[in-house]
Amino acid sequence: MDPYKVPSKLDPDTIYTVTEKDLQKSHEFVKLLYVAGAKETKKSRIMKPNEQVHKPSGLTIYSWKTNDWNYKKGILPTKARGLFTRVTENHKHEILIRGYDKFFNVNEWENIYANTKSPYEITHKENGCIIFISGLPGDHILITSKHSLGEKQKPDEITHAGKGEEWLNKHLEKVGKSKKDLASYLYKYKLTAVAELCDDSFQEHVLEYTPEQSGLRLHGINYNLPELKTWPMNYVTAFAEEWGFHKTKYSINNFIPDNIKEKNSEEHNIEGFVIRTKLKSSNEDFFFKIKKEPYLLYREWREITKALLAKKNPRPTYKLSKHYIEWVKEKMKSEPSLFKDYTHYRGIIRIRDLFLEYWENQGFKKSFEKISEKKKEPKPKQYKKTLIVPIATNDDIQNRSKFHDAIIKQFEDINVVFADRNNHLINHRETLIKAVRDAFPNDVRTIAIYWDHHKYDFERISEITSERISSRGNNHQTLKAENPKLNEIIWRFLNEFEPLGNHEMCNLFDHAIELDILDNTETNLMKVIEKLHSIIGIEIPSEERIKAVLKEANNYTPEIHKIVSKNVDNKVYKILKDNNRIIVEPHVTLIHRSVKKLYQDYWEKCKVMCAGEPQEVKVYIDKLVLTNELMTFVVKKTEPEVECKNKVPHVTVGTINKKIKPSKSNEVLENSLINGITKNMEIVQLDSELILTGIIKKFQ
Missing domain, CATH: 3.90.1740.10 (2',3'-cyclic nucleotide 3'-phosphodiesterase superfamily)
Known part of the structure; x- marks a missing residue:
């Protein structure tokens, strides 16, 4: 198949033919979803089936939903984001809609070239909301948002799926097609059409779309199968032309250009790029995304405005955002009517344009420069308190609020506290620092001690961790070398680990001390001591004192062990x-x-x-x-x-x-x-x- 040639006639069977064996696999797969739906995590069920009735056909349809963070944990039976099923008249489970696998930014995917193969389909990422379209028996069309059929809660409400259907009618009318035609085609070949709904008259996002640019931009056709199997972009383009959709621009390269973030659309600003490729190991379809300017800057302004409306204190990552904050605060006082529908996705673009107009009138240019490491550090001052937060794994207090209380109590007597606890999730760091800053406003310096888990392959980190736990024996609150689930626990932490990013450095930490996982305790301790000497002025201890402390640490026995059980008199x-x-x-x-x-x-x-x-x-x-x-x-x-x-x-x-x-x-x-x-x-x-x-x- 020539990846550059747009076919004159669409024949899905030239890409893949769905067989009876595939349909049986889909049935077994959905049964597994119900098993996952019965399992509980700490916060919620892993998968949630939501029963909905498709009124035109009378069919009962199930939408499957999970929390976003579960996609990284490796605990899901599928990575599909957008999944709808039904039970057929023969009591078989059938996949009706199949979205893409959840995909991430390029900086979350290491060694792209080592794990994927060319050609790379570099597609424009539009800024709207996703719409899925497929067929049902009886030539009924099925149109959904990510998780909903779009049932109205109020008579005059317009839902995402409802607006998607409005636009679908316009597109089909333009080429003389009907919804029945499309439904029959999609159901026959077991396909889902994936489009981006871009319509500022319905809902503004971040980037602007004129009336001529508005509508459904088709960017994918997926087979309704458990695994992701999707059409190449030349076939997607041919489908869009035949059925009247807006087309998604793309190019095909044997490599990813170094300057891809500087590339733009001739037509309008875009959110970024989705790179479509295949994994070398399995030949499976694989996507990742690259977001770019000015989308990231404009999105930050939207979130800043929402935070200010909610009486929260935003923390910018761009230099220009600081000026935007001051301007918005003044406008909220002088022209509050500008913001009355902001939380309902109205006025986002107008307010941004007003600021840009004001900024240009001052004689300044738009800048995408981020706050530098030096600039984001606070002005020199004498902090009374210093909170040191390790970003690794270590538990000594089991209840989060008690942990925060214990740190605050420590600060009553001393000025430097080490938050010795599992802080591998951003939420752990955020809630901890918020609690301390609330207790001591404008008086706490925060320092991250960061073991970067993305320098090395997770297999190597797992080996090192296992070796260190084995040598430590029982001297840990939770992890024991003989624990049969030890390897699973280690991998859960690795999969959950959320790295320290630039945004978090701006929002939470004043300084970061980066350590190497492969270095031994003594090497890392010396790095920490030297950095703390320059940041807070601690004295560097003698070699004898350091050795004594290391010996004491190696002989440490925890006073607390995590136990889940009931007391028995035995x-x-x-x-x-x-x-x-x-x-x-x-x-x-x-x-x-x-x-x-x-x-x-x-x-x-x-x-x-x-x-x-x-x-x-x-x-x-x-x-x-x-x-x-x-x-x-x-x-x-x-x-x-x-x-x-x-x-x-x-x-x-x-x-x-x-x-x-x-x-x-x-x-x-x-x-x-x-x-x-x-x-x-x-x-x-x-x-x-x-x-x-x-x-x-x-x-x-």
Whole structure:
């Protein structure tokens, strides 16, 4: 397929043909969504199905939604942003609309050329809101915003989907097509058309669109499949021409130009570029974006205005924004009517243009210069308080508000406090610094101690972290070397880690001390001491004092361990609880790798069970067995019945130290319940059976 040639006749089958096997995969995929929908995170369900009725067809349609931060955590069954499904008359799940996979700015994607391959389709990123269009049975058109069919809450309300349908009617009329024609085509080939709704008369965003430029700009055609499979831009352009949409400008390069941020549209300002490519490893479609000026400057002004209207104190990243703040404050007093509909997306462009006109009349030019490192530091003054915030992982206080209170209390007696806690998320840093600044207004200097996690491959960081935890043993509040979930926990932190960016430096921190993850403790300590010497004037300690402190730190034993359990009046349980020896993921072992060769057929059967849809099993527990070394529950039965290669199925609660392996439960239970040996052990018959629900899966 020639990537430069616009086809004269559209034939989706030349790109890909959706098969019955694909439809079955889609069915299985949606079933997994419902499993994810039942899982809970700390804040909410991982996936949320929202039931809506499509009135023209009478069909019930489900929109799937998740919190944006979940896309980076690797916990979702899909990265699709915009996903609608239904149940067919044959009781099969069907994907109706499939948006793009969530994609990020280029600075969040390392080694572009090492992981992707040319050609690169460099497409203009317009500034509007996304609209999805697909077909339904009976030639009904389906038009949605990111998550909604656009049902009106008020009779005179115009929704995003409703405005999208208005524009679709205009585009189709222009080329003599109907919505039925389009619906039939899209449903036949299992396609979703993805467009940007740009219409300032409906809703202003950041960049301006004239009436002639307004409408639906088609920028993608996706197959309604679990994985992202999308049309190349020459086919998207041909589709836009045939069905009357505005076309999205693009170019095709074998490399990404170094000056791409300076490139612009001849027609109007654009938000930036979306680069469409494929991954070398899997040949899957992959997108990333590059945002540019003046969009970033203008967006900052919009957010500044909204903050001022909400009586908040904005922190600019551009030099020109400082002048914009003063001008807007004055206008809010002298001409408040200018801002009456600002929060309803009206007047954004007018207010910006008024400021630019004022600025040019003063004889100045528009500047995209950001606040420099020197300029953003506060004017020299004697701070009374200094807050040092590590951006890494370390917990000593479990409750966030108590942590803030403890720091504020420390400041009553001393002037420098080290916030020794897990601050790997921006929200952790923001709430911490806000609490301290509220307590001591204009009196606190903030210093970030930053381990940059994006210098090295995450695999390397994971290895280093595991090695250091192993050498530390139990001297940590939460992470223990013998924790079976240790690797998973480390990777969760790596995936969640939010780097320290320029914007955060302007908003939160006065200084940053950058450390290297590969450096040892002594090297990093010396870096911190030298930097603090220049920032706050601390004396550099003697070599003997530094060695003594390092020795003390290496011998540190935490006073607090995180424990999640209920009190039980038993000495063994108290030992387990006090030493963090309770197994974090209780399970019934069906077969262990050590006996794989003895039960090869059953091993293969388990692999099949784990490969399919997770199977729910009810587990009935009727006894508790205790020794001076361990505690374990006895499984009476499972429903449905599941074969187990342990003679006595059980759930180990924990062992008193790492030398005693959980497999010791097998020996104890065989001795007590099969051989009748009950010396030095206690068997407790539960008053009523404990019934738990689990799933069959491979234990990591």
